[in-house]
Amino acid sequence: MIPPRPLLSAVVVAGFVGLLFVVEAVDTVLFGALDDDGIIPRDFTEWDNIIWAPMLHGGWEHLTSNAVPLLVLGFLATSGGIKQFAQVTVVVWLTAGLGTWIVGANGSHIGASGLVFGFLVFLLVRGVFVRSPGQILVAVVVFALYGAVLWGVLPGQPGISWEGHLFGALGGVLAAWGVARDARRAGVA
Structure with a gap:
């Protein structure tokens, strides 16, 4: 569905992606020094890196591979308004980060792909949870465009945090469930 204030939605999502750049x-000026500030699984001295990890990327290629899906899926995820988008983002961000911190492989986990997977799955299941034909149609289109990336929740390519993808996706399910629950309580769905 189209966000209620599309220009504001575009500015917010583009502003966040711009901040990542x-x-x-x-990080480039610092010769990649920030890349070590990602999620370090099970290290209690580094737990706060859950907050920073989605903002850090292992170079321009890594960032640009996340930027376009973040712009598209983030914009679509604002269809419930900016407040709901912020809530969804927090749920996905923290779920991806905490899950990666608990079960992730050793090393620094960085990148916004957990958010990409979270927004993707949020958009895929939200329509089912709220029983909205319009949102189910959006889910079909989103799946046609981005569904193949869901394989990224499985272990595979070395150096890719499938854990961040998996827990980002789980955060998307959790956020969609929460949005649907709130909509039912408000009598909207």
Whole structure:
């Protein structure tokens, strides 16, 4: 569905993606020094890196591979309004981060792909949870465009945090369930 305030939605999502580019520019100037500030699984001295990890990327290629899906899926995820988008983002961000911190492989896990997977799965299941034909149609289109990336929740390519993808996707399910529950309580769905 189209966001209620499409221009504001576009500015918010583009602003966040723009911030990721600024962070990567700073990291480039620092010769990649920020890349070690990702999620370090089961390290209690580094647990706060859950907050920073989605903002950090292992280079421009890594960032640009996340940027377009973040722009598209993030914009579509604002269809419930900016407040709901912020809530969905927090649920996905924290679920991806905490899950990766608990079960992730050793090393620094960085990147916004957990958010990409979270927004993708949120958009795929939200329509089912709220029983909305319009949102189910959006899910079909989103699946046709991005469904193949769901294989990324499985272990495979070395250096790719499938754990972040998996827990981001689970965060998307959790956020969709929460949105549907709130809509039923408000009598909207």
